[in-house]
Amino acid sequence: MKNKLCSKVVAREAVIGIIGLGYVGLPLAREFLKEGFKVCGFDVDLNKVEMLKTGQSYIKHIQDDFLKKHVLETKKLTATSDFARLADVDYILVCVPTPLGKHRNPDLSYVLNSTRSIAQHLRTGHVVVLESSTYPGTTEDDMMPILEATGLKVGVDYYLGYSPEREDPGNKDFSTGTIPKIVSGVTPDCLEVVDCLYREIVTTVRVSTPKVAEASKILENTYRAVNIAMVNELKMLFDRMGINVWEVIDAAKSKPFGFQAFYPGPGLGGHCIPIDPYYLTWKAKEYEFTTRFIELAGEINTQQPYFVVQKAGAALNQHNKSLRGSRILLLGVAYKKDIDDVRESPALTLHELIVKQGALVDYYDPFIPETGPHRHFPGMKLRSIVYSPAAIASYDLVIVVTDHSSFAYDEILANAQLILDTRNVYRLAHEKVFKA
Numbered sequence: 001m002k003n004k005l006c007s008k009v010v011a012r013e014a015v016i017g018i019i020g021l022g023y024v025g026l027p028l029a030r031e032f033l034k035e036g037f038k039v040c041g042f043d044v045d046l047n048k049v050e051m052l053k054t055g056q057s058y059i060k061h062i063q064d065d066f067l068k069k070h071v072l073e074t075k076k077l078t079a080t081s082d083f084a085r086l087a088d089v090d091y092i093l094v095c096v097p098t099p100l101g102k103h104r105n106p107d108l109s110y111v112l113n114s115t116r117s118i119a120q121h122l123r124t125g126h127v128v129v130l131e132s133s134t135y136p137g138t139t140e141d142d143m144m145p146i147l148e149a150t151g152l153k154v155g156v157d158y159y160l161g162y163s164p165e166r167e168d169p170g171n172k173d174f175s176t177g178t179i180p181k182i183v184s185g186v187t188p189d190c191l192e193v194v195d196c197l198y199r200e201i202v203t204t205v206r207v208s209t210p211k212v213a214e215a216s217k218i219l220e221n222t223y224r225a226v227n228i229a230m231v232n233e234l235k236m237l238f239d240r241m242g243i244n245v246w247e248v249i250d251a252a253k254s255k256p257f258g259f260q261a262f263y264p265g266p267g268l269g270g271h272c273i274p275i276d277p278y279y280l281t282w283k284a285k286e287y288e289f290t291t292r293f294i295e296l297a298g299e300i301n302t303q304q305p306y307f308v309v310q311k312a313g314a315a316l317n318q319h320n321k322s323l324r325g326s327r328i329l330l331l332g333v334a335y336k337k338d339i340d341d342v343r344e345s346p347a348l349t350l351h352e353l354i355v356k357q358g359a360l361v362d363y364y365d366p367f368i369p370e371t372g373p374h375r376h377f378p379g380m381k382l383r384s385i386v387y388s389p390a391a392i393a394s395y396d397l398v399i400v401v402t403d404h405s406s407f408a409y410d411e412i413l414a415n416a417q418l419i420l421d422t423r424n425v426y427r428l429a430h431e432k433v434f435k436a
């Protein structure tokens with residue numbers, strides 16, 4: 001069965017099912033389509049399914065033309081919310097959200113619901129691979145029992161593995177097809193069938209167990225969270241000492257070995273870095289272990305929007321104004337530059353904190369025409385202002401939150417009354433520009 005599956009892959013006869021067609025699932029579908037595979041996407045969001053059926057994209061970097069070609073011409077891409085069609089696919093790749101609950105505990109409900117849907121249609125020969133970021137043990141201890149309850153045996157009747165997603169939206173140098181992919185399987189045969197698929201689209205890196213693969217993903221993101229926290233802490237200290245942290249980092253990175261530059265900012269955002277490390281923190285408790293680096297990094301990174309608000313108050317103060325009653329513009333709300341994703345963005349926290357201080361807050365972001373409600377801000381409903389130099393001039397303070405490449409920074413500087421720069425887009429000292 002294993003050899004038959006891998007032969008089907010090589011002959012492009014294997015059908016790839018992808019559950020969850022979001023920022024990870026859709027780019028993954030694109031890679032398989034590019035390599036000539038048939039892809040069937042599954043999503044509970046009927047809106048996404050309907051858009052895909054007509055070849056319309058809802059992700060900026062996935063082009064309509066590409067989708068239209070594969071939906072309407074080659075007919076290699078189909079999208080559905082009917083999980084009975086899982087019976088028609090060979091591989092089932094699970095790319096559903098793994099967020100945190102209110103108390104920073106893992107919310108595995110999407111993974112477990114998808115696994116239950118798979119279990120209803122699991123058949124001999126199926127290969128199931130989890131791609132969502134999660135704590136070590138999810139594949140074998142949480143998913144597998146649901147699949148085994150069908151009576152089918154892993155490594156004998158069906159195959160199960162874990163392969164973490166490393167997609168970095170907006171990254172012009174690396175995309176799904178050029179980032180090496182870690183692959184694992186519950187048994188050696190599971191690893192073989194998982195690897196034989198992914199190596200057709202990308203360079204694979206085999207590891208011995210799903211737990212190693214799950215832990216490697218958390219390590220990658222914890223590494224980023226901890227290093228960003230360190231520079232955020234130094235930013236606050238150097239600010240007090242009158243030293244420009246960005247100049248310090250530029251100087252330090254001239255060392256050709258042993259130093260990797262990380263940059264401070266208004267706080268962590270996105271679906272990965274602020275979330276994934278806490279999956280490990282939660283799991284560690286089962287082993288009576290405390291993940292102190294993760295906790296400390298979380299504490300410092302969570303503090304950053306509060307630091308920005310404090311600096312906003314100080315900047316206005318110098319102009320004999322207060323936050324209360326001032327008009328503030330957040331320049332950019334996406335969680336990082338040049339992308340249309342606002343999940344967990346520090347801009348949302350900033351918005352709430354500044355409004356609480358009695359200021360009137362608007363935002364401008366060409367990537368995010370409107371936003372909200374959000375998980376932590378259920379009542380939020382915001383719309384971007386229309387950009388003009390006159391609009392910029394009408395605000396008491398412009399806070400650079402996201403450093404999109406398309407912003408007219410010189411024009412904004414010329415027109416703004418006062419700027420608080422959290423991203424070091426204004427590298428030269430200027431009387432109007434404060435740093436945070």
Ligand SMILES: NC(=O)c1ccc[n+]([C@@H]2O[C@H](COP(=O)([O-])OP(=O)(O)OC[C@H]3O[C@@H](n4cnc5c(N)ncnc54)[C@H](O)[C@@H]3O)[C@@H](O)[C@H]2O)c1
Nearest residue numbers: 020021022023024043044045095096098113114132133165
């Ligand atoms: N976005 C990234 O840059 C990125 C990078 C690496 C890893 N990841 C990880 O990949 C996973 C997916 O993230 P994403 O950014 O693609 O999320 P997303 O929210 O963009 O997409 C997830 C999709 O899953 C769908 N879904 C939810 N429950 C479902 C169910 N039971 N059945 C079918 N579809 C369902 C949602 O409707 C949505 O379309 C997460 O674990 C995330 O941590 C994301």
